[in-house]
Amino acid sequence: MTDINLKGTGSVRPAEQPTRSGEPLWDIIELLFYAYRDFVGDADDVLKEFGFGRAHHRVIHFVHRYPGLKVADLLDVLRITKQSLGRVLKQLIDEGYIVQRAGESDKRQRLLFATPKGEALVAKLAGLQTDRITAALKGLDPAGADTVRRFLRAMIDHDDPDKVLQIVLGGARSGPRDTTR
Amino acid sequence: MTDINLKGTGSVRPAEQPTRSGEPLWDIIELLFYAYRDFVGDADDVLKEFGFGRAHHRVIHFVHRYPGLKVADLLDVLRITKQSLGRVLKQLIDEGYIVQRAGESDKRQRLLFATPKGEALVAKLAGLQTDRITAALKGLDPAGADTVRRFLRAMIDHDDPDKVLQIVLGGARSGPRDTTR
DNA sequence: AAATTATGTCAACATGACTGACATAAATTT
DNA sequence: AAATTTATGTCAGTCATGTTGACATAATTT
Numbered sequence: 001m002t003d004i005n006l007k008g009t010g011s012v013r014p015a016e017q018p019t020r021s022g023e024p025l026w027d028i029i030e031l032l033f034y035a036y037r038d039f040v041g042d043a044d045d046v047l048k049e050f051g052f053g054r055a056h057h058r059v060i061h062f063v064h065r066y067p068g069l070k071v072a073d074l075l076d077v078l079r080i081t082k083q084s085l086g087r088v089l090k091q092l093i094d095e096g097y098i099v100q101r102a103g104e105s106d107k108r109q110r111l112l113f114a115t116p117k118g119e120a121l122v123a124k125l126a127g128l129q130t131d132r133i134t135a136a137l138k139g140l141d142p143a144g145a146d147t148v149r150r151f152l153r154a155m156i157d158h159d160d161p162d163k164v165l166q167i168v169l170g171g172a173r174s175g176p177r178d179t180t181r
Numbered sequence: 182m183t184d185i186n187l188k189g190t191g192s193v194r195p196a197e198q199p200t201r202s203g204e205p206l207w208d209i210i211e212l213l214f215y216a217y218r219d220f221v222g223d224a225d226d227v228l229k230e231f232g233f234g235r236a237h238h239r240v241i242h243f244v245h246r247y248p249g250l251k252v253a254d255l256l257d258v259l260r261i262t263k264q265s266l267g268r269v270l271k272q273l274i275d276e277g278y279i280v281q282r283a284g285e286s287d288k289r290q291r292l293l294f295a296t297p298k299g300e301a302l303v304a305k306l307a308g309l310q311t312d313r314i315t316a317a318l319k320g321l322d323p324a325g326a327d328t329v330r331r332f333l334r335a336m337i338d339h340d341d342p343d344k345v346l347q348i349v350l351g352g353a354r355s356g357p358r359d360t361t362r
Numbered sequence: 363a364a365a366t367t368a369t370g371t372c373a374a375c376a377t378g379a380c381t382g383a384c385a386t387a388a389a390t391t392t
Numbered sequence: 393a394a395a396t397t398t399a400t401g402t403c404a405g406t407c408a409t410g411t412t413g414a415c416a417t418a419a420t421t422t
Contacts, residue, residue, distance in 0.1 A: 022311060022315055023311075024307040024308065024310075024311045025314050025315070026246060026307070027330065027349065028314050028329070028330065028333070029242075029307060029310050029311070029314070030246070030349050031330065031333035031334060031337070031349065032217065032220060032333060034333075034336075034337045034346060034349065035333045035334075035336035035337050036213065036217045037260070038336060038337050038338045039213060039336060053408060053409075054408095054409090055410090058214075065207060065211070070368080071368075071369065072368065072369085079218070080409085080410065080411090081410075081412080082368095082369075082370075082371095083370090083371080083372095083410090083411080083412085084409065084410055084411075086369090086370065086371075087408095087409080088408095090370095103368095106367090106368080106419075106420070107418080107420090108367070108368045108369065108417095108418065108419045108420070109368065109369085109419095110368080110370095126205040126207070126210060127205065129206075129210050130203060130204075130205045130210070132336060133206050133209050133336070134203055134206070135335065136332050136333075136335035136336045137332065137335075138335075139331060139335050140328055140331060140332060141324075141328070143322075144328050144331075144332065147322070147324075147325050147328045147329065148209070148328065148329065148332050149208065149209065149212065150320060150321060150325075151317050151318065151321060151325065151329050152209070152212035152213060152215075152216045153212060153216075154316065154318075154319075154320050155219060155313060155314070155317045156212070156215045156219050157219045157222075165215060168208065168215065234377065234378075235378090236377080236378060236379090251399080251400095252401095253399065253400085261378085261379065262379075262380065262381080263399095263400075263401075263402095264379090264381085264401090264402080264403095265378065265380075267401065267402075268378080269378080271401095284399095287388075287389070287398095287399080288388060288389085289386095289388045289398070289400065290388095290399065290400085291399080291400070291401095
């Protein structure tokens with residue numbers, strides 16, 4: 001019971017570690033934890049006033065950014081089940097943040113669009129997050145923002161069929177719907 | 182939720198402009214979303230095999246990294262209630278990943294330590310995440326890793342009383358409790 | 363006509379948050 | 393010494409958001 005090992009970082013090495021070379025990057029792991037916690041925390045406070053949670057934020061964000069998104073696309077992005085999405089999406093539609101429209105070529109599809117009300121909410125949330133990012137980039141050298149973008153891109157799995165992710169990774173720097181594919 | 186009230190207090194940069202100007206940095210916002218999703222996704226798969234979730238990961242990670250952590254410290258780090266922590270912590274203790282020991286000077290305190298079993302799990306999870314980070318850093322110029330660290334640090338609220346965060350931000354680059362070196 | 367696809371919905375359940383109330387032992391203050 | 397505060401644990405109920413499985417409907421494709 002009292003096996004304590006106060007200093008233990010290196011002693012545990014299972015024999016069958018295949019391609020593990022470097023020491024754990026503890027500091028970056030923890031910086032990512034804290035940075036993301038505070039990054040989403042900005043939005044949480046505002047969302048609470050609206051009676052929404054993070055799930056609503058993710059939905060309205062991507063719908064706003066990629067107008068005409070299909071429900072199926074959204075499921076790929078968020079990696080949740082349609083039942084889970086359904087509840088949140090229904091609330092956003094009922095309260096007038098999102099509207100649906102049947103697809104023209106395929107009338108089964110429900111294309112999603114943010115209303116002005118929805119856009120205002122997204123803008124408010126994105127503004128907070130942008131302020132934080134801008135402040136963080138300010139302390140870096142001129143190439144810093146580019147380095148950060150490159151790092152984040154490389155952290156993402158590229159073998160994902162998600163259409164929105166392909167646009168994000170595709171290189172569009174500030175606009176959605178870059179049809180270069 | 183443990184609201185920390187960081188709205189009015191000084192931002193990361195003293196005497197600089199009060200932000201609120203630039204266009205939303207959509208791409209970085211979305212890159213952060215995807216990067217963090219995949220970053221924690223690595224661990225999720227392993228955790229599932231152990232019958233654990235992300236909550237367990239966060240607890241065992243910080244206990245391993247900061248041996249002798251008090252329950253109260255952990256609550257500050259994770260920003261959850263003691264009831265919430267209690268359930269997860271109890272499982273980790275019952276299954277032999279963490280042990281408790283009463284504090285010497287203050288016997289009310291339950292100091293937490295990872296067992297070898299707990300250390301092995303943390304090492305496995307940190308290995309996966311480190312592999313991803315290492316791969317992402319590989320494509321950057323030599324100063325890239327430093328830029329990334331600086332960016333992440335600046336993304337974090339600095340007016341947090343969390344003792345662990347103070348250590349993380351304090352500058353220890355690769356080990357916990359470096360004060361004894 | 364039959365099969366497939368896109369979406370929606372009902373029902374039950376799991377996890378990990380939450381609030382509020384109360385219990386205990388140890389430390390601190392009066 | 394007694395009273396209070398602190399660190400922790402626990403019971404009970406609720407909420408948000410995820411899950412699986414089954415089934416329904418309309419539109420498209422075969």
